[in-house]
Amino acid sequence: MKTIKVLGSGCAKCTKTAELLERRATELGVEVTVVKETDAQVIMSYGVMRTPAVVIDEQLVHSGSIPTQVDVTVWLQS
Amino acid sequence: MFEVFTRLADWLAYDLAGLSSVTKTGQALHFFVEDTTKIFVLLVVMIYLIALARASLNVERVRDFLAGKHRGAGYLMGAGFGAVTPFCSCSSIPVFLGFTSAGIPVGITMAFLLTSPLINEVAVLLLLSLLGWKFTLVYILVGMMVGILGGFFLDAIRAERWLQSFALKALEQGRQNSAGGSVSADAMSMAERHQFARDETLEIFGRVWKWVIIGVGLGAALHGFVPDGWIEANLGDGQWWTVPAAVGVGIPLYSNATGVIPVMESLITNGLPIGTTLAFCMSTVAASFPEFILLKQVMQWRLLAILFVMLLIAFTLIGWIFNFLFPVI
Numbered sequence: 001m002k003t004i005k006v007l008g009s010g011c012a013k014c015t016k017t018a019e020l021l022e023r024r025a026t027e028l029g030v031e032v033t034v035v036k037e038t039d040a041q042v043i044m045s046y047g048v049m050r051t052p053a054v055v056i057d058e059q060l061v062h063s064g065s066i067p068t069q070v071d072v073t074v075w076l077q078s
Numbered sequence: 079m080f081e082v083f084t085r086l087a088d089w090l091a092y093d094l095a096g097l098s099s100v101t102k103t104g105q106a107l108h109f110f111v112e113d114t115t116k117i118f119v120l121l122v123v124m125i126y127l128i129a130l131a132r133a134s135l136n137v138e139r140v141r142d143f144l145a146g147k148h149r150g151a152g153y154l155m156g157a158g159f160g161a162v163t164p165f166c167s168c169s170s171i172p173v174f175l176g177f178t179s180a181g182i183p184v185g186i187t188m189a190f191l192l193t194s195p196l197i198n199e200v201a202v203l204l205l206l207s208l209l210g211w212k213f214t215l216v217y218i219l220v221g222m223m224v225g226i227l228g229g230f231f232l233d234a235i236r237a238e239r240w241l242q243s244f245a246l247k248a249l250e251q252g253r254q255n256s257a258g259g260s261v262s263a264d265a266m267s268m269a270e271r272h273q274f275a276r277d278e279t280l281e282i283f284g285r286v287w288k289w290v291i292i293g294v295g296l297g298a299a300l301h302g303f304v305p306d307g308w309i310e311a312n313l314g315d316g317q318w319w320t321v322p323a324a325v326g327v328g329i330p331l332y333s334n335a336t337g338v339i340p341v342m343e344s345l346i347t348n349g350l351p352i353g354t355t356l357a358f359c360m361s362t363v364a365a366s367f368p369e370f371i372l373l374k375q376v377m378q379w380r381l382l383a384i385l386f387v388m389l390l391i392a393f394t395l396i397g398w399i400f401n402f403l404f405p406v407i
Contacts, residue, residue, distance in 0.1 A: 007172075009169075009171060009172075009372065040171045040172070040175060040375045040376060041175075041244050043171075043172050043175070044172065044175040044176070044179060044248065047176070047179075048172055048176070049137045049138060049141070049169065049172045049173045049175075049176035049177075050136070050137060050138075050169050050172065050173075051169050051172055064136070065277075065281075
C-alpha cells in the first residue's frame with residue numbers, strides 16, 4: 001500500500017496529476033491512497049518550489065509539472 | 079516581414095467575409111485577424127527558441143544564486159531573474175516560501191515576484207510586435223524598477239515583521255544556515271533541450287492562446303466601436319486624476335500580460351496618453367484580488383495592505399511621470 005501526496009495549491013495541473021496517479025494505479029492493480037496537499041506550510045517542509053509535486057511514501061519523486069505516464073508507471077511498480 | 083498577416087486579414091475580412099474596409103465591423107474584424115494570426119505565429123516560434131536557450135534555468139537555481147547575495151545587488155538580480163525565469167503564478171507561494179527559507183530577504187523575494195508577471199518572454203514579444211522596440215524598452219525598464227524599488231522599500235520598512243509566524247521562523251532559520259550559493263549546473267544535451275522547449279511551447283501556448291483572443295477581441299472592439307476621437311477628446315490630455323482612477327480600476331481587475339497588451343495597443347492608438355495606459359495595464363497585470371488572497375497564507379493583513387498601497391502609489395507615479403515626459407507619443 002503506497003501513500004501518495006500531490007503537493008500544490010489546487011491548480012488544474014495538480015488535479016490532473018492526482019487523477020493520472022489514481023488511474024494508473026487502478027490499471028496496474030497497485031493499491032494506493034492519493035491525497036492532495038494544499039497547505040503552504042506542508043509544501044514548504046518538502047522543500048518544493050514548483051508545483052505540482054509528487055511525494056510517495058514521504059519521498060519526493062517529482063516537482064514542477066504533470067508527470068509522464070512512463071514516470072508514473074515506474075514509481076508505482078517500484 | 080509582418081505584411082503577410084495584413085494580406086491574410088485583407089483577404090479574410092474584405093474578400094471572404096465581404097465587409098467593406100470603411101465600416102467599423104470590417105475594421106474590427108481586420109484588426110482581430112491580423113493581430114491574432116501574427117501573435118500566434120510569433121509566439122510558437124519565439125517561445126520555442128527562448129525555451130531552448132534557457133532550458134537549464136529554474137527557480138531552484140535562482141534561489142541558490144540569490145541566497146547570501148549582497149542586498150544592493152540582490153534587488154537588481156531578483157528583478158532580473160523575475161523577468162527571465164519560467165514560472166507559473168500558481169507556484170508563487172511555494173516560491174516565496176522556498177526563497178524565504180533559504181534566508182533570502184523578503185524584499186529580494188518580492189522583487190522577483192513583482193517583476194515576474196510584468197515581464198516575460200510572451201509580454202516582450204507582444205510589445206515588440208504591436209508597439210515597437212522603444213515602447214518595449216520603456217516597459218521593461220519600468221517593470222524592473224517596480225520590482226527593484228518595491229523590494230528595497232519592503233526591506234527598508236522591515237516587512238518581515240508582518241509575515242505569518244511560520245514564514246518568519248523559516249526566514250530566521252534560513253539566515254542562520256545560509257551558506258551561500260552552490261549552483262549545480264547540470265549539463266543538458268541538445269535532445270533534452272529540444273524536449274524541454276517543445277513541452278514548454280505547448281504548455282505556454284495552451285495557456286495563453288485564449289488570453290490573446292480575449293485581449294485582441296477587446297482591442298478590436300475598442301478599435302472598431304469606440305467612436306473615433308472619443309478617448310482622445312475625453313482622456314487625451316492626461317488630466318492628473320485619470321491616472322489614479324485608471325490604477326484604481328486596474329488593480330482589482332485581473333489579466334495577465336498576454337491579454338492586456340493588445341488592449342494597450344488599442345488604447346494608445348486611440349489617443350490615451352502613454353502614462354495612463356501604462357498605469358492601467360501594469361496594475362491589472364501585477365496585482366489582483368485572487369493573488370492577494372493567496373499571499374494571505376504567508377503575510378499578515380497589515381503587510382498585504384502595505385503592498386496594495388505601495389503598488390497603487392508606484393503605478394500612479396509611473397503614470398504621472400510618463401504623461402509629463404511624453405505628452406504625445
